[in-house]
Amino acid sequence: MPQILNNTTMQNSSDKLELIATCAFGLEKLVFDEIKKLGLWVIRKEDGRVLFEGTALDIVRANLWLRCADRVQIKMGEFSATTFDELFDQTYALDWGKFIGVADAFPIQATSVKSTLHSEPAIQSIVKKAIVKKLQSEHNTENLPENSGVKYQIIVKSNKDNFTISIDTSGDSLHKRGYRTQANLAPIKETLAAALVMLSDWTPDKTLVDTFCGSGTIAIEAAMIAHNIAPGLSRSFSFQNWSWISQKDIESAYSEARTAAGIKEKLPIYCFDIDPDSLDIAETNAARAGITNLHFKRADFQDLDFSKFENCTFITNPPYGERLEDSESVRELYRNFGDKFTQSRNCSLYIITSDENFPTLFGRPADKNRKLFNGNIRCYLFQYFKSI
Ligand SMILES: C[S@@+](CC[C@H](N)C(=O)[O-])C[C@H]1O[C@@H](n2cnc3c(N)ncnc32)[C@H](O)[C@@H]1O
Known part of the structure; x- marks a missing residue:
């Protein structure tokens, strides 16, 4: 679906973004090596995720090529919060209008582990309110209809009061390559x-x-x-509908992948x-x-x-x-x-x-x-x- 209104401020597709590749526990080193093999700068690896730097083109390449990662996300911010006011203020401070257009949908999915703010529905609601308020201010309108057909899934994770807020770029988890429409009773991912x-x-x-x-x-x-x-050549991704990732970048990453295959x-x-x-x-x-x-x-x-x-x-x-x-x-x-x-x-x-x-x-x-x-x-x- 075409984006109806496109007024995000992410104009330059060579801007470097902080990205996260999430993965199952135990696979971090493999994902680290895969990201390095793509020629990208790895910031650090932590339990269940590897942080790295990349452009819009690198988001496409990482989604296409990472064999062991579950998702590629744009890290919007990381902060500590123990009250809903702190959560609201620190979410509001992030640069949402850079990515999310005035009519785009932005559902929130939160998980909280061992944190003072433990109610996931309440976290979702506060984060939603903060992003709405920020987008209203950045796009200079009260009206955010979320009806463009374009979706930015916001992921909020809290662990021991430390919040990471990110935008998912993958859509379905990356283990869904597209070839396994049927599985036996106990398939491995x-x-x-x-x-x-x-x-x-x-x-x-x-x-x-x-x-x-x-x-x-x-x-x-x-x-x-x-x-x-x-591994991602036969499936679709969330980023494919985003106006600030150029068709040229998408086509160049796909063309690189098609050429690389040698049967x-x-x-x-x-x-x-x-x-x-x-x-x-x-x-x-x-x-x-x-x-x-x-x-x-x-x-x-x-x-x-x-x-x-x-x-x-x-x-x-x-x-x-x-x-x-x-x-x-x-x-x-x-x-x-x-x-x-x-x-x-x-x-x-x-x-x-x-x-x-x-x-x-x-x-x-x-x-x-x-x-x-x-x-x-x-x-x-x-x-x-x-x-x-
Ligand atoms: C855990 S499943 C393997 C799942 C597989 N890795 C996948 O991704 O779908 C174990 C498999 O062992 C097979 N199996 C059980 N006993 C067997 C035997 N004696 N000889 C060969 N296969 C057997 C079952 O039919 C089942 O498909």
Whole structure:
């Protein structure tokens, strides 16, 4: 939808802005490295977010390219507040008219953790009032109809009385690449799947095996990395409707991403699952992602001849048995998987599960272990650098 009235003051698309890439706990270093790889200046990394500097063009590039981040936001301000008056005044002081036009919508979403101001609806209401008052003054009108069809989602986060207020540029979370319209019962987030691949020793000339592939997320993310396909290329973003981000910048970032993709004819990625429906979904998802050269096969991992796996990287997300009735069968599955894996030759294994006792069941302490979150579930990425 076209913007009806455009009178924001963000005229110069080369202005440097302070940006935030949010991410799951444990993925900050990967996101930090991804931002640096885009040639951008990283200010600092904190729990669950990386702060960096960029222009309007960089907002487009970051949304298109970051594989492990959840969102890209414009940081409007950060301050401490313990009263609603302080919250109002400090929100009012920020430069809202620079971005939000007179008829644009600006819904507020607040979360508050361990803070004096703990009522999220009350925080939302005060922040809304402060922004309305500031925009009325900056645009010199009482009338803010919010009917242009353009939306600026305002995110307010309070942690121990420290507020960060930002504008979301992404829209849907970045894990929604657009290829996964169907998933099996327990899919891993695309951002986490990409992270597992990036944390592993896999390179596109090596064989990658996922014995519990489900809807195929790990294999698809690995293939997108191998083909250098920008993860955001097939989806839309909030910034696309913003008048101060020029079509020239948007087109230049998309054109850069399209040119960067280099499809490899052969990709030794093998996906197995016991469930035929999951495999159908995985194949459909891969095709939607433009990946046509993965190898899918229905198999119980116990029936696979692991002695044929040599110099491979296994990256996999087996069942967790979160429900009590499943837990013994999952423990049995982990024991059997340990037995099978010893038959492989010179392979590495990266396996994510919520069961901290996995190494005991598998039969070997992990060479390395990393705590990660799969949604709200605390998980461990157990890493074995070599099968015996
Ligand atoms: C947690 S899900 C994997 C989700 C997957 N990473 C995704 O993104 O959709 C675990 C998968 O293991 C499969 N599975 C369970 N037992 C199996 C077995 N014995 N052999 C092979 N696959 C099995 C299930 O069908 C399920 O798809």
